[in-house]
Amino acid sequence: MTEGPGDRQARFRVLYDAAYPRVTAYALRRARSREDALDVVAETMLIAWRRLDEVPEGPTLLPWMLGVARRVLANHYRAERRKAGLLQRATAERKGPAPGFDLVHEALDRLRPDQQEILTLSAWDDLDNDQIAAVLGLAPATVAVRLHRARRRLARELSRLGLAVPERSLQSEAGSRTPGGVKETLPGSREEVRP
Amino acid sequence: MKGKRFTGDSLEALRRADPLDPREALTDPSGAHARALFQEVTSMDATDKAPAPQRRQPLLRRVALGAAAVAVVAAAAGGAYALFRGDAEEAIVGGEAIGSGDPMAMCIQYTDEMLADQEVAFDGTLTSASADGSEAVFEVHRWFKGGEGAEVTLSAQGLIGGDSLALVGASLEVGQRYLVSAAEGFVWACGFTLTYDTALAEHWAEVFGA
Secondary structure, eight states: OOOHHHHHHHHHHHHHHHHHHHHHHHHHHHHHHHHHHHHHHHHHHHHHHHHHSSOOGGHHHHHHHHHHHHHHHHHHHHTTTOOOTTTTTHHHHOOOOOTHHHHHHHHHTTTTTHHHHHHHHHHHSSHHHHHHHHTTTOHHHHHHHHHHHHHHHHHHHHHHHTTSSSSSSSSOOTTTTTOOSSSSOOTGOOOOOOO | OOOOOOSSSSHHHHTTTTOOOTTOOOOTTSSHHHHHHHHHHHHHHHHHHOOOSSOOOOOOOOHHHHHHHHHHHHHHHHHHHHHSSSSSOOOOOOOBBBTTOOOOSSSSSOOHHHHTOOOOEEEEEEEOOOTTTTSSSEEEEEEEEEESSEEHHHEETTTTGGHHHHOOOOOOOOTTTEEEEEEEEOOOTTTTSEEEHHHHHHHHHHHTTO
């Protein structure tokens, strides 16, 4: 029986609702502007729409989607003659150093791009080793080893920067690192708060 | 700064330094952006489907027609010249564009002018590469632009390894000879790096005035 357009759209809806928040968060954390991030999300979703039959279901959906987003992001910056290293946006947009938050980012910036990537996939995207392995195309055992080394290296850089005690809450004086800030008013957002 | 030692969990410290402000993230699938994007994506023609990633693609599939035409002319001219010289090595036919399997038009449009504007260009063989492609070492046979010496290390992330092919098409392989161009230390895909081809090498030499 042939699948109708409505059926296909319904199938995509399930995927979209599940993946949109995580793909968007992934792109916003890493892109250098809000516009870039939204471009990455759009391209990623378009690929999923056109390759819907190839998109895995269940626990492997998210790593598949983030793997596509990762490559879209890399292509995006390669095509625009920008370096594809992580977190340069965050550094560039920093208004001033703040304890904790910015030191952690500075320490992270000192790591190799592959170490940054594996750490942020774990810490920010909350992926386990199997999921990180799927995103990066590595064996889970390799991820475990590299993650362990990257954590040690990050701790060493934090020591060098003088962050001796982990902060309870790390907030930047520069505010959010999400690029561009909010353009649309969301229910409950700060833009709705009036004095 | 000296004498202090970070004693906590570095991963936890990183987790607390998440740059994403949840109040600012557009992560609600029922939000305005999400709804608009869903409409936009699902209105696109789903039959314009990505071909399955192929390790071998037709000659210059993604390279602009103009460049291909020039290359063909160059091949013909080069071949004729080789016949007259009588000492030419057997022509190598390649020209498979690296990282060009992307059907979503994310590739930047190839032009000879953009190629000429690349910072680095050479004929070289990939001798080694890290698993993620962040360090790709090439033995350089001939520089067209921007370098000297017998070896160069560039980043080719996303262009190496079987799993990276889902989006970007043909990948770089250790032991293979390529015409490589790069900028800011990154190998360019989308027709700006190809498997070695004798005629194309001559075309590159003309483009770069080498």
